[in-house]
Amino acid sequence: METPTAQLLGVTKRIGGKTLIDRLSxxxxKGEIFGFLGPNGAGKTTTIRMMVGLMGMTEGDVLIEGKSVSKDYEGAIRHVGAIVENPEFYKYLSGYRNLVHYARMVPGVTRKRILEVVKLVGLENRIHDKVKRYSLGMRQRLGVAQALLHKPSLLILDEPTNGLDPAGIRELRDYLRKLAREGGISVLVSSHLLSEMELMCDRIGVLQNGRLVDVRSMQELVAGGEASRFVFEVDDPFKAKEVISVAREAEIVADGIEVAAEREEAAEFAAALIRAGVRLYGFRRVTKSLEDKFLEMTGSDRIA
Structure with a gap:
């Protein structure tokens, strides 16, 4: 099995007798987008700060490309690009001059590499404008470009969509998918925007009160291994419920009846309704959203 890009091994953080992060593993x-999801105050930013060495660990360790953050910080961190909270730039300089400035801090970053990352994040037409003229979305993209200058294998983004409009969020999501697919870069994204995590991530880790509730693939998380549920749109939901309830329990909903069934069963139920004289306008499969699953897993009515 391929060695993971990053591993958290029992990471714990205590301050003043209070456990902020509890044995996180x-x-x-490689090449996946891992979503870090949890209510505000769950410990997402604290965990990210420990991963990039901005905060010490009480116990445990983080390995990046096999290198220990606590024992070989320079060896580990050279594989990481990160934006923790908001990217900061010299606003009176152009985007390009900002990247040149940061490139000087890392050996081996050439002009060719700067132009590569500029193209990757789609800023070719505006890279020579001063940063003070950039929209928030453009600054986020410039931040991603800066984080990618030294060709990291792990990109860490803490709430990267904060303050972005829907178009900016979609652009950033598309760039991250491209990075993971074409560049083989692993991406850790923390966010509270459930709909975006659902569209962006391959797997999700749910954090609550400093503890990892679960890690699942997006497909598992949304499907949850449960039987599919189908809604049958009918003219007479009471009669339809009577017909279906012979085989399965049905529930009356706003536009008809809802029942748990396999695909073939659903087709048979549709035929039975028509034979019984119920007018059937259509039927569709419904799945639980990531939001539904999140609230189930955390037992919370708070998403963010």
């Missing part, structure tokens, strides 16, 4: 695989 998970891995980030």
């Amino acid at each position: 998970f891995e980030i695989r």
